[in-house]
Amino acid sequence: MKVLLATYFTIPQEIGGLWPFISELKNGLETRGFEVDILGRTADGSGYTLYNKNLVLHSDELIPLVQGNLAPALNFLPPANYELARYGLELAAASFGLKRYDVIHCQDVIAGLSLSRIKPAHVPLITSVHGSLPHSYIHYLKNNIPSITLEDCQKTATYRYHAALEFAGLQKSCLIHTSSMWFRNRLTSQYGISQDKVETFPYGLNISTLERQQPGMIPHVTPHKKIIIFTGRIVHIKGIPYLIDALHKLKKVRNDWQCWIIGDGELGADSVKKTAKYGLHNDVLFLGKRNDIFPLLKKSDIFVLPSLQDNQPYSVMEAQVAGLPSVVTNTGGLPEMVRHGETGIVVPSANSHSLFLGIKQLLQNDTLRTSMGEQAKRTGLVQWSFHTMIDKTIHMYEKLLYSSPK
Amino acid sequence: MNTLKVLGDLYNSMFHNPIETNVYVEHQIWSKIRANVPDGYKIPDKKMMDIIAKFIEEGTSSDLSKL
Numbered sequence: 001m002k003v004l005l006a007t008y009f010t011i012p013q014e015i016g017g018l019w020p021f022i023s024e025l026k027n028g029l030e031t032r033g034f035e036v037d038i039l040g041r042t043a044d045g046s047g048y049t050l051y052n053k054n055l056v057l058h059s060d061e062l063i064p065l066v067q068g069n070l071a072p073a074l075n076f077l078p079p080a081n082y083e084l085a086r087y088g089l090e091l092a093a094a095s096f097g098l099k100r101y102d103v104i105h106c107q108d109v110i111a112g113l114s115l116s117r118i119k120p121a122h123v124p125l126i127t128s129v130h131g132s133l134p135h136s137y138i139h140y141l142k143n144n145i146p147s148i149t150l151e152d153c154q155k156t157a158t159y160r161y162h163a164a165l166e167f168a169g170l171q172k173s174c175l176i177h178t179s180s181m182w183f184r185n186r187l188t189s190q191y192g193i194s195q196d197k198v199e200t201f202p203y204g205l206n207i208s209t210l211e212r213q214q215p216g217m218i219p220h221v222t223p224h225k226k227i228i229i230f231t232g233r234i235v236h237i238k239g240i241p242y243l244i245d246a247l248h249k250l251k252k253v254r255n256d257w258q259c260w261i262i263g264d265g266e267l268g269a270d271s272v273k274k275t276a277k278y279g280l281h282n283d284v285l286f287l288g289k290r291n292d293i294f295p296l297l298k299k300s301d302i303f304v305l306p307s308l309q310d311n312q313p314y315s316v317m318e319a320q321v322a323g324l325p326s327v328v329t330n331t332g333g334l335p336e337m338v339r340h341g342e343t344g345i346v347v348p349s350a351n352s353h354s355l356f357l358g359i360k361q362l363l364q365n366d367t368l369r370t371s372m373g374e375q376a377k378r379t380g381l382v383q384w385s386f387h388t389m390i391d392k393t394i395h396m397y398e399k400l401l402y403s404s405p406k
Numbered sequence: 407m408n409t410l411k412v413l414g415d416l417y418n419s420m421f422h423n424p425i426e427t428n429v430y431v432e433h434q435i436w437s438k439i440r441a442n443v444p445d446g447y448k449i450p451d452k453k454m455m456d457i458i459a460k461f462i463e464e465g466t467s468s469d470l471s472k473l
Contacts, residue, residue, distance in 0.1 A: 061431065061432055064414075064427075064431075065417065069421040069423070069424055069425050069449065070450055087449050090449075091439050094438075098442075113454070119444075121444070154465065160465055164457050168454055
């Protein structure tokens with residue numbers, strides 16, 4: 001079977017989970033005898049690529065003619081460059097050709113929308129929805145205008161444009177895949193998508209890939225101190241300010257910990273400043289973006305993720321299979337990942353005091369912390385099985401190919 | 407690869423409201439695209455433009471079943 005994995009976004013990406021997911025999915029399918037190509041925008045955004053075939057089509061070959069013909073229509077659209085790039089993806093896909101594929105598996109709704117216009121009628125198109133376009137825009141606004149309200153975000157034309165793309169992309173897909181029930185329910189309720197059209201199964205972790213990570217520099221830690229670790233982007237949606245506030249409270253009552261913050265992002269500089277203001281510069285270490293996250297997790301004791309919204313972050317999966325108990329917020333798909341009282345502690349989001357109490361509880365109770373970590377590893381290895389994810393992905397392809405009209 | 411630049415007007419059939427753009431394009435690339443797109447393919451996607459216009463006007467609270 002020949003499969004095209006397609007995304008509107010740039011590949012490979014240095015941050016975020018999309019590229020690791022796509023590349024691991026490709027590898028997993030190929031080990032089962034599938035032929036897999038990857039279509040996306042080039043890493044520098046200057047064109048389109050059939051990545052594994054080393055084929056590149058520069059935007060300059062496509063966009064000027066589209067832009068010239070669309071100029072009047074684009075006037076009312078706030079993000080005109082999104083529209084141009086979307087048509088560019090359609091034309092690039094036509095240039096590379098889609099007739100050879102048995103299944104097209106898009107990794108975002110924009111790619112789904114674009115390729116639905118280009119694909120041969122008999123080729124089924126599936127879209128895996130990893131995140132919400134309009135909600136990502138809200139968090140982009142919040143990163144830049146912290147005081148903006150949700151209602152004001154939703155009134156912007158750009159937010160509504162993204163919602164339109166999401167709605168249409170979902171409509172055009174033969175089948176939709178979500179990794180969490182939370183996201184499934186959100187899509188079906190917000191956009192009226194039929195439950196029959198949605199397959200839900202979690203992402204899988206390729207443990208052997210994680211085990212191959214070579215340890216880099218590990219900060220010196222005083223032996224009696226426990227390590228609290230955060231891995232992810234330092235952006236509004238991850239709730240980092242609440243973590244720093246919680247650690248400020250923790251420092252007032254306990255001194256037996258150090259926190260490692262792994263990652264970078266728009267709020268990095270502000271977070272460092274806030275940490276210094278609280279006098280936590282020796283307690284909270286910003287280690288930047290690292291390629292040895294799994295070794296760092298294995299040196300740690302407690303994983304924390306104070307997200308304001310999240311679907312099924314890889315960071316939690318990795319922490320669990322590394323044997324760490326988690327303190328996460330009760331938002332998005334996180335409560336589906338962490339069983340409160342069994343594999344970690346689930347606290348209300350945007351609440352630094354609850355976060356502080358959750359971390360403190362795990363810090364002060366060695367037995368609880370250890371047993372939750374062991375349970376997290378046991379369940380994580382099953383729940384995030386890479387082979388199960390590949391099995392279910394193939395089942396999804398077969399369901400479309402052999403049981404229904406496209 | 408031999409290149410041949412042609413006036414983009416040659417591909418007017420792929421646009422709903424073609425405009426005289428004076429843009430030159432690579433003949434080999436655009437001919438291949440035109441040969442590979444489905445019958446009736448045109449830019450812009452008019453149905454999508456209607457959906458975008460409706461969302462921008464009304465937000466997501468509109469009756470989605472009518473779109």
